[in-house]
Amino acid sequence: MTQMDLRQVFELQHQASRAQVETPLVVRRERLLRMQKLLDEHGGVLAAAVQADFGMRSPRLTEMLDLFVTRKLLKHVLAHLARWSRRQKVATPLMLMPGKAWIERQPLGVVGVISPWNYPVQLALGPAITAMAAGNRVMLKPSELTPHTSAQLAALISQFFAPEEFAVIEGDVSVATQFAGLSFDHLVFTGSTSVGRRVAQAAAAHLTPTTLELGGKSPCILGEDCDLEDAALKIAHGKLINAGQTCIAPDYVLLPRGQEMAFAQAFRQAAQKLFPSFAGNADYASILTKRHFARLRQMLHQAQGMGARVEWMEDGSKSAAAGSQSAWGDAVERQMVPALVFDATAQMQLMQEEIFGPILPVISYERLDDVIHAINAGPRPLALYWFGRDEKVRDAVLSKTVSGGVSINDTLMHFAHDNLPFGGVGDSGWGAYHSEQGFVRFSHQKAVFVQSRWSAASLLYPPYGPKFDNVMALLKRWL
Numbered sequence: 001m002t003q004m005d006l007r008q009v010f011e012l013q014h015q016a017s018r019a020q021v022e023t024p025l026v027v028r029r030e031r032l033l034r035m036q037k038l039l040d041e042h043g044g045v046l047a048a049a050v051q052a053d054f055g056m057r058s059p060r061l062t063e064m065l066d067l068f069v070t071r072k073l074l075k076h077v078l079a080h081l082a083r084w085s086r087r088q089k090v091a092t093p094l095m096l097m098p099g100k101a102w103i104e105r106q107p108l109g110v111v112g113v114i115s116p117w118n119y120p121v122q123l124a125l126g127p128a129i130t131a132m133a134a135g136n137r138v139m140l141k142p143s144e145l146t147p148h149t150s151a152q153l154a155a156l157i158s159q160f161f162a163p164e165e166f167a168v169i170e171g172d173v174s175v176a177t178q179f180a181g182l183s184f185d186h187l188v189f190t191g192s193t194s195v196g197r198r199v200a201q202a203a204a205a206h207l208t209p210t211t212l213e214l215g216g217k218s219p220c221i222l223g224e225d226c227d228l229e230d231a232a233l234k235i236a237h238g239k240l241i242n243a244g245q246t247c248i249a250p251d252y253v254l255l256p257r258g259q260e261m262a263f264a265q266a267f268r269q270a271a272q273k274l275f276p277s278f279a280g281n282a283d284y285a286s287i288l289t290k291r292h293f294a295r296l297r298q299m300l301h302q303a304q305g306m307g308a309r310v311e312w313m314e315d316g317s318k319s320a321a322a323g324s325q326s327a328w329g330d331a332v333e334r335q336m337v338p339a340l341v342f343d344a345t346a347q348m349q350l351m352q353e354e355i356f357g358p359i360l361p362v363i364s365y366e367r368l369d370d371v372i373h374a375i376n377a378g379p380r381p382l383a384l385y386w387f388g389r390d391e392k393v394r395d396a397v398l399s400k401t402v403s404g405g406v407s408i409n410d411t412l413m414h415f416a417h418d419n420l421p422f423g424g425v426g427d428s429g430w431g432a433y434h435s436e437q438g439f440v441r442f443s444h445q446k447a448v449f450v451q452s453r454w455s456a457a458s459l460l461y462p463p464y465g466p467k468f469d470n471v472m473a474l475l476k477r478w479l
């Protein structure tokens with residue numbers, strides 16, 4: 001789509017949002033039901049497009065983490081839509097009685113959504129669903145790195161929605177930059193922290209409020225008393241699903257000194273249980289592109305060169321890889337065998353950047369306080385994981401660290417809970433579009449006060465004198 005088209009769509013939506021400020025509940029519900037129909041009828045097409053973009057990514061994984069998660073969000077929103085949309089009554093303080101007040105949740109107007117490639121359906125449609133539920137019009141700019149999925153989204157959305165309701169703008173980074181420069185009423189960006197910073201700057205020019213769903217290094221802390229095998233399985237699952245290309249994948253593990261070998265063995269077994277082989281295994285995702293793959297290999301290479309010890313997981317069936325090579329093209333070559341990294345230091349690239357691949361540094365600690373101190377000294381993480389049984393230690397970790405969200409004795413799961421807001425803090429982003437908090441984020445919360453004809457407010461009007469002093473003295477006593 002050209003710049004002209006981009007601006008035309010924006011103008012269309014903007015004017016429509018000003019001509020018709022209110023979006024009745026029945027219209028919102030009907031739009032969401034159309035989205036449900038789109039997912040029900042075309043989920044398979046979208047899963048195939050995701051597979052084509054990755055080269056290898058199980059349609060079952062896409063079914064679970066792109067389609068099911070989106071349908072679940074949609075169902076939750078539909079179930080609560082009437083309550084979330086209605087006037088929210090608030091109690092009125094004595095001094096303003098017998099007046100009354102409420103909060104009117106109004107659509108903001110046009111919401112822009114910029115989405116990444118790693119879960120290209122869910123992260124595109126999720127924010128759009130909540131924004132539409134709140135009565136907004138939506139423009140979506142999906143990632144240029146998943147062109148098949150972005151093209152399918154564009155085709156399906158134009159089939160199911162009028163351009164003034166919901167439109168997709170395809171294009172590269174230059175289009176994304178123009179997109180971020182539009183004067184949206186709200187802009188949701190999901191992607192890297194560095195691009196998020198640029199998006200926030202572009203939005204600031206129009207005072208456009210943003211929701212930034214960014215990345216970062218999410219630590220995973222093992223307590224002294226944790227069940228190592230159980231933790232290793234859950235960490236392996238959180239890390240290896242989508243080959244580590246998950247914003248809340250555990251980025252690195254912190255474990256009590258002395259448990260390294262036991263953890264490595266447990267992780268190896270867990271990885272083997274989940275993925276008996278990597279290359280040629282249809283359940284194991286490819287790294288998206290050769291460039292992303294090369295970055296990961298380079299990180300490992302640098303770490304090794306700086307003294308780290310790399311332990312590769314075993315790749316069970318080389319023969320299966322050879323058999324599927326022709327069908328999958330170079331996707332098999334991008335199915336990266338996972339690796340644990342010991343003796344990583346802060347100077348290494350893999351401890352400075354979000355890894356976003358199946359590489360897991362394992363760092364030993366002597367005292368939990370050192371771990372907490374190190375986490376607090378860095379950028380605030382998107383997720384934090386803690387494994388253990390001692391609730392006092394758990395609560396100490398919770399109260400002494402700040403992260404977007406936390407799962408205890410598991411990885412990823414706080415994301416799946418519909419009543420929890422999902423989002424980051426500091427460098428991992430701000431705002432959340434899940435749950436009622438997401439609905440509120442895409443609504444203007446208009447304060448409405450209705451004065452009573454019996455109001456005594458005029459007793460405080462000038463000219464000030466004894467009447468004012470008596471009323472003021474009374475009010476002060478009420479405080």
Ligand code: NAD
Binds near residue numbers: 199
């Ligand atoms: P990215 O930041 O490179 O790109 C994301 C989107 O931004 C793409 O659609 C791209 O076209 C667009 N973009 C690029 N440059 C832009 C610019 N200057 N202005 C406006 N838009 C621009 O991220 P990615 O590589 O697609 O995704 C991986 C990152 O996303 C990781 O850091 C990951 O942690 C993060 N992520 C976060 C969440 C979350 O919910 N917090 C979810 C998934 C991914």
